[in-house]
Amino acid sequence: MAAFTRLTYHQRVHNNLLSSLTGPAAARPRTFATTRIRMSLQESAPSLAVVGVTGAVGQExxxxxxxxxFPYCSIKMLASKRSAGKHITFQGRDYVVEELTPDAFQGVDIALFSAGGSISKEFGPIAVGKGSIVVDNSSAFRMDENVPLVIPEVNPEAMSGIKVGKGKGALIANPNCSTIICLMAATPLHQHAKVVRMVVSTYQAASGAGAAAMEELVLQTREVLEGKPPTCNIFNQQYAFNLFSHNAPVLSNGYNEEEMKLVNETRKIWNNNDVKVTATxxxxxxxxAHAExxxxxxxxxxxEERxxxxxxxxxxxxxxxxxxxNRFPTPLEVSNKDDVAVGRIRRDVSQDGDTGLDIFVCGDQIRKGAALNAVQIAEMLL
Amino acid sequence: MAAFTRLTYHQRVHNNLLSSLTGPAAARPRTFATTRIRMSLQESAPSLAVVGVTGAVGQExxxxxxxxxFPYCSIKMLASKRSAGKHITFQGRDYVVEELTPDAFQGVDIALFSAGGSISKEFGPIAVGKGSIVVDNSSAFRMDENVPLVIPEVNPEAMSGIKVGKGKGALIANPNCSTIICLMAATPLHQHAKVVRMVVSTYQAASGAGAAAMEELVLQTREVLEGKPPTCNIFNQQYAFNLFSHNAPVLSNGYNEEEMKLVNETRKIWNNNDVKVTATxxxxxxxxAHAExxxxxxxxxxxEERxxxxxxxxxxxxxxxxxxxNRFPTPLEVSNKDDVAVGRIRRDVSQDGDTGLDIFVCGDQIRKGAALNAVQIAEMLL
Incomplete structure (x- = not known):
C-alpha cells in the first residue's frame, strides 16, 4: 500500500501548502476565465489508458x-510492476492499477503517457502499433519530425488529421512544461509582431522533478527550520531556502537539456527555425508552478497597451x-489553475522604439505544463 | 531590550538556516579567495560611526x-531613538547605542550609513557639514551627479581625491545590492569586449528587505508547514514557497525602482550612458544571497573560455x-562569503558568433551587496 501512503502524503502536502491557502479545492475555480469543452459520458466514447498513473502528472x-x-467508455490505470495491484478511486469507481505490458494497449483508443522517456520510447510505439493514439508527456519524441508537438491554443494544425475512430495509431508529443508556459504568453504577441529573439530565465517549481521532489522540499524545509542537516535524495544539494541551476544534464554547449528544450521546441511549435532563443x-x-x-x-x-x-x-x-x-502573477496564485498568468508587461527600455517587451509569466507546471495540455490534445482527437 | 531579542532571533535564524549547514561561522571562510587589506589598530586611526547599527546591514x-x-580609534553606534540605550558588544567592548542627532557626528571621520533613504537625506549632509566622510548604503544620493557611486573593484577612480584627514566631509554612495553583484561579474567582461546590452533577471533574497523580512519568511514557512495561514506583515502576500515581483514601487514606465536602479546605476558606474540594460x-x-x-x-x-x-x-x-x-553558484553557497560567484558561463546560442554570453551570478546581499562594499570604500579613504 506504499503508493497510497505516498499519494496521501502528496495530498496532504497539497492541502497544507496550496489548498488551505487559496481556499478549499472544491470551492476554488480551476481556471480564471476559461472556455471548457463539456461532454457528457457517451457509450461511443473512447477507451482510455493512463500510463504512469501513480506519479504526480498521472494523478493530475x-x-x-x-x-x-472527458468522455470515456473505459479507463485503464497503468504503472510499473511495483505499483501494480494498488487501488485508485476515480469518479466513484475503484480501479486496480495494472502492470504496463505490451498487451495493456489492446483496444485502447487514447493513451496518456507520463512515465518518463524510456517507458515512452519502449511502449509508445507498441501502443501505436495496437492502434492507440499516444499523447506523450515525455521528451522522447518531441523533436521527432514525424511527431506533432502541440499546444492546443498555439499550433492545433500540427495534429490535424489525427482523430480517434480512424483505426490508426499515432504519437503526439506534449511540449516541455517551461516551453508550454512561455509560449502560451509569447505566441499571441508573436502572431502580431513576430518574435525574432527571446531571452528566458525560469523560476521552476519542485513539481517538475516529480512528487518525490515536492516531498523532499517539504522535508528539507522542516529539517532546516529545526537546525538539522537536510536530506538530499532527489537533488544533490540543499533545496530549502536555496535555488540552483536546473538539474537536467548539461550539454557540451554549456546549456542544460531543459534550456535547449525551450530553444528547440519553440522553433518546432512556431514552425520557425529562425527564431532566436536563449534560456537559463x-x-x-x-x-x-513555474515562473518565467x-x-x-x-x-x-x-x-505595451496593445x-x-x-x-x-x-x-x-x-x-x-x-x-x-504591485500585484502581478505569482506561482502560488496559479497553482491548481488552468490558465497561464502574465504580468509585468512593459516596453523594454533597452530596445529602440516599441520593438521590445519584458513580461513575467506563471503557470501550473503539473496542470497546463503537463496534464491539462495533454488532455486538451486528447479532446481535439474526438 | 527588544532589539537584543530581535538580534538574538536573527542570529538564531542564521545559525539554523545558514551556519549549521555550511559549517560553524568561525570555521567558515568569509571569502573564497580574496585579497584583504589587513591593518593593525593605530592611534592615528579614524573615528567611525555606524548609522542604523541595529539593522541587518548595520550588524554586518x-x-x-x-x-x-579595520583600524579605528573610536566607534559610535547610532540608531533611532527607539533603539538608543541598548547595548552592543563589539570586539570585546560594550557599547551603548546612541540616538542619531546632528551632534553625533562631531569628530567622526567616517560614517557608514544604512538606515534608509530618508535618514540619509536628513543626516548625510549634516555629517558632511561636520567634516565626516559618509559612505551611504541607501539610494538617496546614488544618482546625484556630485556623489561618486562606487564598487571598489570596478570604479575606484570615481572617488579619487576623497581621503580621511583632509578635514573635508564628502558623500560616497554604495550601489544597490543587485547592481553590485551583477557588475562584479559583468565588468571584467565589459572591460574586454564592451557590453552593449544586458538583460538581467534577479532571484532576490529576503535580506534585501531587512531582518524583519527574513524573520517573516521563517515564520511564514513554519505556519504554512503547519497548515496555518501565513502572517503577512512585511510583504502583502505569501512569501513562503512562493515568489513575486520585487516589492519596490512600480514607476510609470512599468519598471519597479529596483529594476531601474540596475539600469541607471550601471550607466553611472561604467560612466557609459549608451549601455542598454533591462531587468526583471x-x-x-x-x-x-541574491542570484541573477x-x-x-x-x-x-x-x-566562453576567454x-x-x-x-x-x-x-x-x-x-x-x-x-x-552540474555544480554552479547557489545563494546558500555564497551566503556569508565575500566573493561573488559566477557560473553557467556559456556562449549565447541566440546571438551570432561570439558576441553574446549567458552567465549566472550569486552574491551575499548583506555582505558584498551592502556592508562589505561600503567597508571596502572606507578602506580606500585611508
Missing amino acids: FLSVLSDRD CIRVPVMR SVNLQFEKPLD AKDILKNAPGVVVIDDRAA | FLSVLSDRD CIRVPVMR SVNLQFEKPLD AKDILKNAPGVVVIDDRAA
Whole structure:
C-alpha cells in the first residue's frame, strides 16, 4: 500500500501548502476565465489508458479528465510492476492499477503517457502499433519530425488529421512544461509582431522533478527550520531556502537539456527555425508552478497597451498587471489553475522604439505544463 | 531590550538556516579567495560611526569591520531613538547605542550609513557639514551627479581625491545590492569586449528587505508547514514557497525602482550612458544571497573560455562552473562569503558568433551587496 501512503502524503502536502491557502479545492475555480469543452459520458466514447498513473502528472491526468468531463467508455490505470495491484478511486469507481505490458494497449483508443522517456520510447510505439493514439508527456519524441508537438491554443494544425475512430495509431508529443508556459504568453504577441529573439530565465517549481521532489522540499524545509542537516535524495544539494541551476544534464554547449528544450521546441511549435532563443533554467523552492521572466524582441512594433489587449484576449491566458497595487502573477496564485498568468508587461527600455517587451509569466507546471495540455490534445482527437 | 531579542532571533535564524549547514561561522571562510587589506589598530586611526547599527546591514558593518581588522580609534553606534540605550558588544567592548542627532557626528571621520533613504537625506549632509566622510548604503544620493557611486573593484577612480584627514566631509554612495553583484561579474567582461546590452533577471533574497523580512519568511514557512495561514506583515502576500515581483514601487514606465536602479546605476558606474540594460527583479524565498541570470551582448567577440579566464582572474569573483557535476553558484553557497560567484558561463546560442554570453551570478546581499562594499570604500579613504 506504499503508493497510497505516498499519494496521501502528496495530498496532504497539497492541502497544507496550496489548498488551505487559496481556499478549499472544491470551492476554488480551476481556471480564471476559461472556455471548457463539456461532454457528457457517451457509450461511443473512447477507451482510455493512463500510463504512469501513480506519479504526480498521472494523478493530475485523472483530476483533469474528471474536471473536464472527458468522455470515456473505459479507463485503464497503468504503472510499473511495483505499483501494480494498488487501488485508485476515480469518479466513484475503484480501479486496480495494472502492470504496463505490451498487451495493456489492446483496444485502447487514447493513451496518456507520463512515465518518463524510456517507458515512452519502449511502449509508445507498441501502443501505436495496437492502434492507440499516444499523447506523450515525455521528451522522447518531441523533436521527432514525424511527431506533432502541440499546444492546443498555439499550433492545433500540427495534429490535424489525427482523430480517434480512424483505426490508426499515432504519437503526439506534449511540449516541455517551461516551453508550454512561455509560449502560451509569447505566441499571441508573436502572431502580431513576430518574435525574432527571446531571452528566458525560469523560476521552476519542485513539481517538475516529480512528487518525490515536492516531498523532499517539504522535508528539507522542516529539517532546516529545526537546525538539522537536510536530506538530499532527489537533488544533490540543499533545496530549502536555496535555488540552483536546473538539474537536467548539461550539454557540451554549456546549456542544460531543459534550456535547449525551450530553444528547440519553440522553433518546432512556431514552425520557425529562425527564431532566436536563449534560456537559463533555475530550480526555486516553490511547490508546483513555474515562473518565467521573458524578454522579447519583435520584428514589428508592438506597444505595451496593445500587448496587454492581445494577452487579455488570448485563450488560456489571464493578465494580472496592477502596477499601483504591485500585484502581478505569482506561482502560488496559479497553482491548481488552468490558465497561464502574465504580468509585468512593459516596453523594454533597452530596445529602440516599441520593438521590445519584458513580461513575467506563471503557470501550473503539473496542470497546463503537463496534464491539462495533454488532455486538451486528447479532446481535439474526438 | 527588544532589539537584543530581535538580534538574538536573527542570529538564531542564521545559525539554523545558514551556519549549521555550511559549517560553524568561525570555521567558515568569509571569502573564497580574496585579497584583504589587513591593518593593525593605530592611534592615528579614524573615528567611525555606524548609522542604523541595529539593522541587518548595520550588524554586518560591525562584522565586516571586525573581520577585516579595520583600524579605528573610536566607534559610535547610532540608531533611532527607539533603539538608543541598548547595548552592543563589539570586539570585546560594550557599547551603548546612541540616538542619531546632528551632534553625533562631531569628530567622526567616517560614517557608514544604512538606515534608509530618508535618514540619509536628513543626516548625510549634516555629517558632511561636520567634516565626516559618509559612505551611504541607501539610494538617496546614488544618482546625484556630485556623489561618486562606487564598487571598489570596478570604479575606484570615481572617488579619487576623497581621503580621511583632509578635514573635508564628502558623500560616497554604495550601489544597490543587485547592481553590485551583477557588475562584479559583468565588468571584467565589459572591460574586454564592451557590453552593449544586458538583460538581467534577479532571484532576490529576503535580506534585501531587512531582518524583519527574513524573520517573516521563517515564520511564514513554519505556519504554512503547519497548515496555518501565513502572517503577512512585511510583504502583502505569501512569501513562503512562493515568489513575486520585487516589492519596490512600480514607476510609470512599468519598471519597479529596483529594476531601474540596475539600469541607471550601471550607466553611472561604467560612466557609459549608451549601455542598454533591462531587468526583471523577483523576490524568491531565499534568506540572504541574491542570484541573477545575466544575458550579455558585446561589441567585440569574447568566447566562453576567454570569459572564464577573465572571471577567474577578476578580483572579488570566484568561478563555480562544473558542467559534468552540474555544480554552479547557489545563494546558500555564497551566503556569508565575500566573493561573488559566477557560473553557467556559456556562449549565447541566440546571438551570432561570439558576441553574446549567458552567465549566472550569486552574491551575499548583506555582505558584498551592502556592508562589505561600503567597508571596502572606507578602506580606500585611508
